[in-house]
Amino acid sequence: MEVIVAVIVGILFAVGIYLILTQDLLRIVLGTSLLTHAVHLLLMTMAMLKTGSAPLLGRGAEDIVDPLPQALILTSIVINFGITAFFLVLSYRAYQKLDTTDMERMRSESSRHRGRSQ
């Protein structure tokens, strides 16, 4: 299973990076989300998959999976939520202001804005 997951990690990374390199602000935000998923899977794979039961003590389990990556990922999920929300609102405001989510057009728009206000 680890190998398959590793391949999926690669796929998600590739898609995430591709989206980040596009011009659409919203898709860039989506790209970062996919990238996060890829990183989470990577972290899980690193500690070997399914080597035991869930990391809960006192349930009679002999082996349990590595709890450390899970703790890291939990932190990451929540942080990612905050960052995604921030990015999203940033692009939302940018669209309100400049009427576009295209990175290239935003650059020219914002310089036009600056010229007008002076």
Added chain:
Amino acid sequence: MSLLHLLTLSPFLLAALIPLLGKAVPRLHTGWFAAALSALLFAALLGYLPEVRAGLPITESFAWIPSLGISFTLYLDGLSLLFALMITGMGALVAVYSVAYMDSSKESLTSFYVCLLTFMGAMLGLVLSDNLLTLYGFWELTSITSFLLIGYRHENYRARYGALKSLLITMTGGLGLLSGFVLLYVMSGTYRIRELFEVGAPLASHPLFLPAMILILVGAFTKSAQYPFHIWLPDAMEAPTPVSAYLHSATMVKAGLYLVARLSPVFSGTPEWFWLVSLGGLATLLYGSVAAVKQTDLKGILAYSTISQLGLIMCLLGLSSLSGIFDGEEQLLYAAAGTAALFHLLNHAVFKGALFMVAGIVDHETGTRDIRKLGGLAQVMPIAFTISLFGAFSMAGLPPFGGFLSKEMFLEAVVETLHAGVFDLHTWAALFPVVAWIASVFTFIYSALFVTRTFLGPRKKAMHGLKVHDAPALMTIPPALLAALALVLGLFPGLVAYSLIQPAAEAMMPIATADGGRIPVEIKFWHGWTPALWMTIGIVAFGALLAWSARRWTKLYTFFPRRLSINRFYDASLRFFERITVWVTAFYMNGSSRSYVKYILGFMMLVLGFILFNSTDVTFRVGAYAQIAPYEWVILLGLAAGGIAVPFAKSRPVAIILTGTVGYMMTLMFVFLRAPDLALTQMVVESISVTLYLLCFYHLPKLRTEQRAVRFRLPNFLVAIAVGVLMTLVALAVLGTNPFDPISDYYVRESYESAGGKNIVNVILVDFRGFDTMLEIMVLAVASIGIYNMIKLRRKATDVGSRHVSHDGDESEEDAAAFRNAQYGHDGPIEEAPDERGSAENEQLEPLETETSESEGGKLSELGEPDDRDSVSPETEIPRTKGGDSDA
């Protein structure tokens, strides 16, 4: 933590509390807090005097970064105590003076005193540190606070220019210093100064010895404004006068001298050290005193005089290093040069502090510091006149003041070099007395000019109609105390000779006391008809003559070539580097964030790829570990398919839903992978995220309906594929390579034992790694505040362009241009009439000018002036100057 640590750190503590205290007691001038603390520290440090005097230095250590061997070790010996007392004593007087000088109703004083106190703490830390690295840290902190204080009136162009100049020069020196320290560490294996002394002789034969010495001297010379690094000090006079008196004459500029004195046991005895330090000091002494005579600004005179006096002390420190190679009687003879250096250090702080404060008083009462407009103030300001007379006498080296004694000792020391006969001194020794004598004559002249042009002679036209009188008591008491002290030091030098100077000298020259003896400190008035006395008589005679005829010969200064001045060189190199930087930055910072992402990814691929394919420890393993159940195949394929589909989605909602699908698939993955906490969290987060996206669409329906598929771009595609493949390889490599035991066993074992929780993930989050979690929720809070700000707190109307208006008002164009015109005045000739007029405007119209400049800035920005006004080069600026002048 010891009492000494507490004393050192207390200024920082108070600095942190100042904003609160200022609010709590708004009616009390903030300066009183600083004054009280300084006085307290001074008293506390005096308490250490008996021990230090008995030759029992105090060492207090506090492990700071134990793993790197860096401890915050404080060491209080005679040398440190002398400096520490100067820092706190002057600090108290300057703080009291500043209470009257800084008007709390006109400017915000919080930042001023925060910087001042931080500086005091840093300075104390500097002179008390026994560890070179902590010393370096405090050293740079003094540079930074000095930068902030020079630029305190940052709406003024000169203040910004001076602040930047001082920062650039002292920081460059600081870098040299750090490298020098590191080299010392490489040679000796220790950062502790005390241990460095014990290494001793083997150090001097090390090939890195000379580079280390030069680098450290660069640091010391830049800080102590030695030629040719002195150019920042005159421009630093833009700081409020209390700052000039404190930082730029009494304390910070002496840090370089402290360092030279502190490290002289390591370096002294070598010809390089002797020549570099003494000649550097001698050149500075001569240059500073000659340049001071042509200054027209009171503070300008004092700045150059400070440079010159610092050179004098530096030269003495160099001469004292000769004591390292002699024995017995002769050794003590050269050790006297070190004693003289320390005594003059103290004298200089006293008289220069008094003179700076007087300059501030004159400025405060008359509104100008230009000696061409001053004169005849003795009748109306008798107290200030008396103080300045005391200070100037001490500065010129006239009896019965402290300056006379140390000057005398200096002259004796330079005469003594004639008999040394080492280090090629047979041929060059005559240089010292000759240059010292000439410089002393000029010192006499500028001291005389300082007093006579300000206080004597007829009153100038500019002063008519002004009601000038002595300053309020609070402003007069500190300089009066200092002036009195200058007299006391002259009449009763024994007061400090045995208590302060002797322990300091012994700390500086441990070699002279190695056999258990003490360095004799004989400071007395009458030595008999020594060469030094004859030299002084000559100085007074020639100096008086030249000062009297000054107006006839100062024109000679116009022959100095302006083009070759060091200031020109500084400005030109600054412009040059600016241009290079712009060019280099424009080369790769093209403003498109996608390029940056590509740089980052490219670099990551390079590094990762290199490690993966070149490291022999990495093995890829493609074995099957965990079994895959059939339903898991569905999820895995779903993940892959969902991910791949996202770029192909034509509309945004579809792309979002596809991403959401991937997220839910991840939830299921977490369930299979035995991570219930993650599954729960992921599920809720995914739901909330999708809702957020939809909320955005709800408010901006156009965003939803806009149809645009992602255009295919081959380079992006290739980069993406490469990263994907690389990450797969990384994952496989990690699986195959296990150089370390997993650390998670500890958590599994200890989770219930020591933390009492059964859910290990939760225990790690809230207990083992609780600090991470706390910072994490802080990040979340910051993100939410950011979002709140973006939506709720937007500015009305033109919020894109408005920020360009806001910082425009800070530069008065005429001010800047007039300054650029005049800035070569330090090195060039006396400015003629136009400059006089220009500076007159600057002095008198100060508040008015800032107002007009604001409206001007607004107008300019409306006219479409480009944003990069800060980087306008002086060449384009100068023509405008003339326009400004003719208007006036």
Added chain:
Amino acid sequence: MPKGSDIFLQNVSKIVVFLVLAFALYLFFTGHSSPGGGFIAGLMSAGALLLLALAYDIETVRKVVPFDFKLITAIGLLIALGTGTGALLFGQPFLKHAFGHFDLPLLGDTELHTALIFDLGVYLAVVGVTMTILLTIGEDR
């Protein structure tokens, strides 16, 4: 949000919100020994309120929970910081937790834990942050 969009949704959500909140509470308290904890419970609670907002509108949520959620974030941060600093008062390193077993009425032998207070801080911070974000963007005109 459109007012009164769906009667069915509104009626269901009335019940579901309480169920979800109760579940969140459960997750929070059992977090130390079974899946759950401050993060999950916080997100879950915010999710419940979000459901309310979707079924009714933002104003209703404002009326039902009339808190300034920025303040809740701050309180959460302070509680988390406070538990950490509290350890310092007992001569322990920052954020060192303590626990013990107590015999409480009704509940019997219960394990009480200072980590739970820390988790409460996390919970409040997460609720505050999530709701601030959602309400801010939801109320934007």
